Amino acid sequence: MAVLDFAMNNSLPMQAVPPDWPGGYWWHWLFFTVVLIVFILTMVLGVIYIERRLLGRMQSRLGPNRTGPFGLLQAVADAVKVLLKENIVPSAADRVVHWLAPVVAFAPVLILMAVVPFQDGALLADLNIGVLYVVAISSVTTVGVFMAGWGSSNKYSLLGAMRTVAAVVSYEIPLVLSIIGVVLLAGSLSLNSIVLAQDIPFILLQPLGFFLFFTAGCAEINRSPFDLMEADSELVAGFHTEYSGMKFAMFYLVEYAEAIAMAAIITTLFLGGWRGPLLPPWLWFILKVVIVFFVMVWTRTTLPRVRIDQLMALAWKFLFPLALINLFVTAIQVLAWPDALPWIMVVINFAIMGVLVLAWSRFFKLGWGRVKV
Amino acid sequence: MTFSTEPFVLNFGPLHPSTHGVFRIKATLDGEVVLDIEPVFGYLHRGIEKLMEERTYTGGIPLTDRLDYVNSMTNNFAYCLAVEKLGGIKVPERAEYIRVIIAELQRIGNHCLAVGAMLNDAGALGTPFFYLWRQREKIYDLLEMLCGQRLMNNYVRIGGVSQDIPAEFLPAVMKFVPQLRSFLDEYDFFLMQNEILLARAKGVGILPPEVAINCGISGPVARASGIKRDLRRDDPYSIYQRFEFEIPTCEEGDCYARYRVRIAEMLQSLHIIVQAAQSMPPGATKADVPHLIRPPAGEAYGHIEGPKGELGFYVVSDNSIAPYRCHVRATSFINLSALRQMVRGWKVADLIIIFGSIDITMGEVDR
Amino acid sequence: MTAVLPAKDLVTRLSGVFAGKLEEAGRDSVLVRADALLEVAAYLKNTAGFAFDYFNMVTAADYYQYFEVVYHLTSTRHNHSVFIKVRCHNRANPSVPSVVPLWQGADFQEREVFDLFGIRFEGHPDLKRIVLWEGFDGYPLRKDWNR
Numbered sequence: 067m068a069v070l071d072f073a074m075n076n077s078l079p080m081q082a083v084p085p086d087w088p089g090g091y092w093w094h095w096l097f098f099t100v101v102l103i104v105f106i107l108t109m110v111l112g113v114i115y116i117e118r119r120l121l122g123r124m125q126s127r128l129g130p131n132r133t134g135p136f137g138l139l140q141a142v143a144d145a146v147k148v149l150l151k152e153n154i155v156p157s158a159a160d161r162v163v164h165w166l167a168p169v170v171a172f173a174p175v176l177i178l179m180a181v182v183p184f185q186d187g188a189l190l191a192d193l194n195i196g197v198l199y200v201v202a203i204s205s206v207t208t209v210g211v212f213m214a215g216w217g218s219s220n221k222y223s224l225l226g227a228m229r230t231v232a233a234v235v236s237y238e239i240p241l242v243l244s245i246i247g248v249v250l251l252a253g254s255l256s257l258n259s260i261v262l263a264q265d266i267p268f269i270l271l272q273p274l275g276f277f278l279f280f281t282a283g284c285a286e287i288n289r290s291p292f293d294l295m296e297a298d299s300e301l302v303a304g305f306h307t308e309y310s311g312m313k314f315a316m317f318y319l320v321e322y323a324e325a326i327a328m329a330a331i332i333t334t335l336f337l338g339g340w341r342g343p344l345l346p347p348w349l350w351f352i353l354k355v356v357i358v359f360f361v362m363v364w365t366r367t368t369l370p371r372v373r374i375d376q377l378m379a380l381a382w383k384f385l386f387p388l389a390l391i392n393l394f395v396t397a398i399q400v401l402a403w404p405d406a407l408p409w410i411m412v413v414i415n416f417a418i419m420g421v422l423v424l425a426w427s428r429f430f431k432l433g434w435g436r437v438k439v
Numbered sequence: 440m441t442f443s444t445e446p447f448v449l450n451f452g453p454l455h456p457s458t459h460g461v462f463r464i465k466a467t468l469d470g471e472v473v474l475d476i477e478p479v480f481g482y483l484h485r486g487i488e489k490l491m492e493e494r495t496y497t498g499g500i501p502l503t504d505r506l507d508y509v510n511s512m513t514n515n516f517a518y519c520l521a522v523e524k525l526g527g528i529k530v531p532e533r534a535e536y537i538r539v540i541i542a543e544l545q546r547i548g549n550h551c552l553a554v555g556a557m558l559n560d561a562g563a564l565g566t567p568f569f570y571l572w573r574q575r576e577k578i579y580d581l582l583e584m585l586c587g588q589r590l591m592n593n594y595v596r597i598g599g600v601s602q603d604i605p606a607e608f609l610p611a612v613m614k615f616v617p618q619l620r621s622f623l624d625e626y627d628f629f630l631m632q633n634e635i636l637l638a639r640a641k642g643v644g645i646l647p648p649e650v651a652i653n654c655g656i657s658g659p660v661a662r663a664s665g666i667k668r669d670l671r672r673d674d675p676y677s678i679y680q681r682f683e684f685e686i687p688t689c690e691e692g693d694c695y696a697r698y699r700v701r702i703a704e705m706l707q708s709l710h711i712i713v714q715a716a717q718s719m720p721p722g723a724t725k726a727d728v729p730h731l732i733r734p735p736a737g738e739a740y741g742h743i744e745g746p747k748g749e750l751g752f753y754v755v756s757d758n759s760i761a762p763y764r765c766h767v768r769a770t771s772f773i774n775l776s777a778l779r780q781m782v783r784g785w786k787v788a789d790l791i792i793i794f795g796s797i798d799i800t801m802g803e804v805d806r
Numbered sequence: 807m808t809a810v811l812p813a814k815d816l817v818t819r820l821s822g823v824f825a826g827k828l829e830e831a832g833r834d835s836v837l838v839r840a841d842a843l844l845e846v847a848a849y850l851k852n853t854a855g856f857a858f859d860y861f862n863m864v865t866a867a868d869y870y871q872y873f874e875v876v877y878h879l880t881s882t883r884h885n886h887s888v889f890i891k892v893r894c895h896n897r898a899n900p901s902v903p904s905v906v907p908l909w910q911g912a913d914f915q916e917r918e919v920f921d922l923f924g925i926r927f928e929g930h931p932d933l934k935r936i937v938l939w940e941g942f943d944g945y946p947l948r949k950d951w952n953r
Contacts, residue, residue: 121564124566125565125566125569125570126569126570126573127569221447221449222449225449225471225787291562291635293562366564367564367566368566369563369633369635370558370561370562370563370564370633370635370636370639371561371562371563371635371639371788372562372635372638372639373638373639373786373788373789374471374786374788375471375786376638376639427634436784436785480936480937481935481936481937481938481939484937484938486946488922488947489946489947650910652859652860652882653859653861653909653910653911654861654909654910654911655860655861655862655863655909655911656911666882668882670808673808673885674808674885737832738832738835740878740889749862751862751863751878753863753865753876753878755867763867764867764868766863766865766867768862768863768865768878772914772915772918773863773911773914773915775914776910776911776913776914777910805937806937
């Protein structure tokens with residue numbers, strides 16, 4: 067509390083509580099904590115349903131349609147089933163690590179949502195280093211995944227966990243670099259200010275940045291086409307092979323909660339967050355999150371999986387140079403033509419993105435071939 | 440500072456989401472690279488060859504259904520061919536045409552499953568698999584119209600087929616053919632240039648033609664390596680000499696080549712079906728052979744170009760109602776012998792896709 | 807048409823080199839003595855007029871007094887095939903030379919014959935049971951196998 071008093075008394079830019087909030091600091095914290103938990107859990111249920119239905123429809127089959135009207139209660143049924151299952155721990159497993167892994171994997175996702183604005187000023191903590199916070203916290207999930215893989219004392223799990231760590235570490239860099247382009251345009255690291263600065267959504271001004279962030283984000287959260295961490299057809303279930311019961315439910319939750327969190331970040335950074343006409347802002351926010359998630363499901367259904375060395379090659383040889391080039395181009399644009407009409411910038415950026423992606427992929431060789439044994 | 444590593448053995452156990460049946464691979468891995476594999480199978484061994492010695496010749500036909508259960512009637516066909524060679528039995532014309540149509544329908548159905556399963560192993564989460572499975576369901580409908588069973592059809596008999604085709608069968612087949620053709624064009628268009636599929640399958644798991652010949656590989660796997668050998672052309676059985684069709688081959692011998700050969704073969708099968716349906720004569724559908732047939736003593740080897748390759752039956756008779764010895768020259772069993780060489784040096788993910796591209800059915804491997 | 811070389815023809819052509827070691831056994835198959843099997847097989851594989859490079863199958867049958875191992879070879883170049891047979895009269899300990907050094911495709915199939923009949927293949931790199939499990943008692947496809 068001393069830190070808070072110090073900040074308030076010295077008028078630091080940190081706004082602990084927005085000025086129009088009725089009530090004290092702790093009431094604000096409690097309200098938003100509850101909102102966040104409810105939001106994440108409800109959205110997970112909804113998102114699981116959307117994914118399974120969409121997956122089914124895109125695969126020319128129906129998807130769940132029996133549990134509840136239109137199969138809406140499928141996720142609830144799954145949750146109940148999983149909770150009733152026996153909690154098995156392998157005898158050779160490291161018990162503490164095995165038990166802690168789901169917690170370590172899930173907590174950062176909730177913590178991440180603390181800086182995402184639902185409405186103008188409506189977020190748990192309007193940190194003025196919001197972007198840095200997002201980047202830092204989102205890596206902690208990997209520690210949980212690796213704990214799961216190692217603590218299961220199972221070769222499959224370990225293989226899956228190693229792959230995850232390698233992939234996440236590689237994809238952090240294009241992720242961060244593409245965010246910096248947005249930060250340059252908005253002039254602030256605070257997520258609320260970034261949303262406020264988006265008179266035209268940054269997806270138009272930073273198309274290459276959006277593409278890079280989306281790809282790197284999908285790789286971070288282990289979604290197809292980068293889901294070899296839990297590749298069903300190769301490693302049975304990767305790092306969560308040995309989990310059952312509530313702990314498995316947590317990992318399942320983590321997968322979708324991360325997807326929602328990533329979709330929320332994408333919405334905030336690129337799609338204009340809660341901005342939009344007519345509807346209430348929080349509804350716009352949820353709508354945009356669902357749309358981004360829809361695109362994620364779409365890529366999942368359509369594309370086959372890449373191999374691990376192809377994954378690494380994609381990160382280091384394709385996304386990373388493009389991210390650097392994106393950063394330079396954005397920096398030059400912000401410095402040299404700060405007053406240029408935004409629409410010229412849009413056209414130029416789309417042209418640059420088209421040229422870069424097409425030209426680079428022509429010269430890009432995916433992965434090694436056969437190794438001499 | 441040298442970095443010392445040691446290889447470890449990972450067991451892709453008999454129960455595994457993508458081993459196409461109960462098949463166990465003991466893979467020695469160095470990190471992700473496969474150094475060596477040892478295939479272990481026999482989990483589905485039912486002793487079919489011994490059981491055939493205790494059934495009559497006709498009573499053994501349902502046993503052959505269960506060999507390559509993905510396309511049952513090709514097994515029936517090969518077995519009946521062998522016994523007809525033994526007994527010198529001539530099959531009536533109409534039955535031959537029906538058998539050809541069925542064999543080609545089974546070929547299409549098998550390739551639907553093979554391509555879908557290979558793409559499923561590549562990680563495409565089932566989307567191409569479900570699309571192809573829908574076509575296979577349409578073939579099931581046709582087969583149900585024909586003999587009442589979708590799988591394990593047991594329709595082909597020694598000397599012909601068990602009953603005549605219903606009146607609505609040929610029109611249904613002719614309706615199915617153009618629909619499948621346009622579906623395959625669209626499907627191939629989606630997948631042919633898919634970057635990720637190309638990266639996963641092109642150049643992966645190359646089978647050199649000398650190795651293929653030495654191991655006795657047959658079928659689409661051999662044709663994808665450049666070996667232009669197809670029993671319908673090189674050793675024609677039934678009435679295949681009357682039909683015009685091409686034998687698609689590729690030169691590279693990688694997984695992508697096997698995929699392309701299978702898609703091309705499906706289109707050629709459609710061509711054969713149309714020709715057969717248009718020129719089917721009326722007449723008897725089964726030669727007049729007794730149910731408890733006693734072929735004269737001797738031996739015969741009857742083989743066909745099944746969807747997976749050369750499927751042969753070596754039947755020895757001692758003039759009794761049951762075969763003295765019946766051996767199955769099982770395609771998948773023999774195609775499996777090249778797996779070890781194809782896989783060494785590739786990664787775990789490639790092991791799965793290479794195994795999927797050979798198209799193995801454990802029923803045939805284990806018998 | 808993959809012509810099956812008639813046995814008479816084959817015996818005539820081969821008896822110049824392998825006199826006394828082979829004879830006809832039926833219309834289509836040639837019976838070779840077990841000790842001459844590897845030489846005959848290598849000759850058939852490597853000689854230009856035969857060129858049997860494609861190993862189709864190997865199987866066996868139990869004829870009470872002897873086991874008969876049947877090989878089916880094909881030539882992709884000349885499109886002809888041949889059946890070779892070898893007999894083992896020693897029921898307690900039957901043994902035949904292995905052709906795995908010549909054709910790799912014989913590997914799994916010889917293991918299967920060993921598994922189901924008990925015929926040992928000398929020179930096979932890794933002769934162990936393949937479709938039945940280690941520790942299975944007996945050889946099921948023998949006619950005197952008592953289940």
